[in-house]
Amino acid sequence: MSQITSSKELLSQALQSRIIPNQEYLLQGSILDSAVDHLIHRLRGLCDTVDASPESFHDLEVCLSLRQPTQTAPLMLRVRRALDRDAPFQLRYIGQPELDRSRPTLVRSSIDVGCTSTILDFLTELGCRLDFEYVSRGYIFRKGRMKITVSKIKPVPGKQQEMGTESVSQSYLVELSVLAPNGQDSIGDEMRVFAEQLKPLVQLEKIDYKRLGADSERTMRTMPQLLVPYAN
Template identity: 40%
Template sequence: MSAVRSQHIEYFLQGSVEDSSLGSLRHRLKGLCEPCTASHNKFADHEIVYVLKPYQGATAVTLRARCSLDAPGMPWQLRYVGEADQFSEKSKNVMTRTCVEVMTSDNLTTFLEELGFGFESEYIAKGYYFKKGDIRVTISKIHRVSTRGDTEHPEAISSSYLVEASVISSVQQNSVGDELKAFTDNLKPVVLLEKVDHRKIYSSGNK
């Protein structure tokens, strides 16, 4: 399995919009971001989550294998996304997390399973992306995969789109977060992008 690795710090903010606001958000982003045709900024990604179960006292390791359904010939992507530190982020405008991305060959899933990683879940994200300099905005509708590996019959899990604005940097610098926050303020009131406490989401989902 060939791979090229990069480790960075990701600055990000998240929010959501209903289907009825999608057109307004896309129109606003087209005015703010770099020009692109409608066909060139669409995406459909299949993401599979793998977990390496920990030994006693150890922490589980979660990795994400992603491939494009629009461009099957593109390399697979292996991603590790660290958890944001909720306490140290309180004084910042945005959240940060470690992000490791590895471009691999198409035998990635087999390789992970041979290493001992177990399949946990999978989903398909369909939507649009926009760029403004180093800022990337994705608008994704998450789809459930009812039968493992069946990407032909996805089912949308809600009537809303996940919206995420992010910047990836090789070094930590507050100016990056300030720039991202200033940009996302331009998207109000169509969508409010903010820091999200993922611990609360996880806790509510496990009640």
């Protein structure tokens, strides 16, 4: 017990010292399949890897929630696994978005940790509910501390035949994000300036999921939530 208490104290001290990157600054948008090559070309010119091919990824993402009696909003967790390489599973906690009108980006709590392949069994035993899953495949670009992903969202293998399609839409999801400790709000201005350079190809915005529908719990999770919901 003392070891657990000590670990909690160390984590608390690290958060207070602003050592751990626990805030995600996020802008999102989409671009049609027919125009994505133009965006890739623009990003290669703007980002750090101008002379190299962009880094590719092919991931399976499982989204879970854990309802807590004392809170109205469920705890949201994600487990990501690379399908194209041997890499550790990644567990991610995502907090409720903070939509401050004075900020140029959406801000939400976010903590990422590496984990073993038994993580899904562990979370299920804890009482987590499988909400939906999807496959994302695309490219990652980096500009300083900013990360830009351009990804095609697809149903998981085995679900494609049920949905009658191999892709969810005729567009790519574009996300501009930065992970940083608390108190670095200047990041939002950097992201806004970079997003302006991608116009008119793509309009990156902070999405207010509460306004997307009446069921705020579902709409606040993320764009790919519309993909493959599990049957209850």
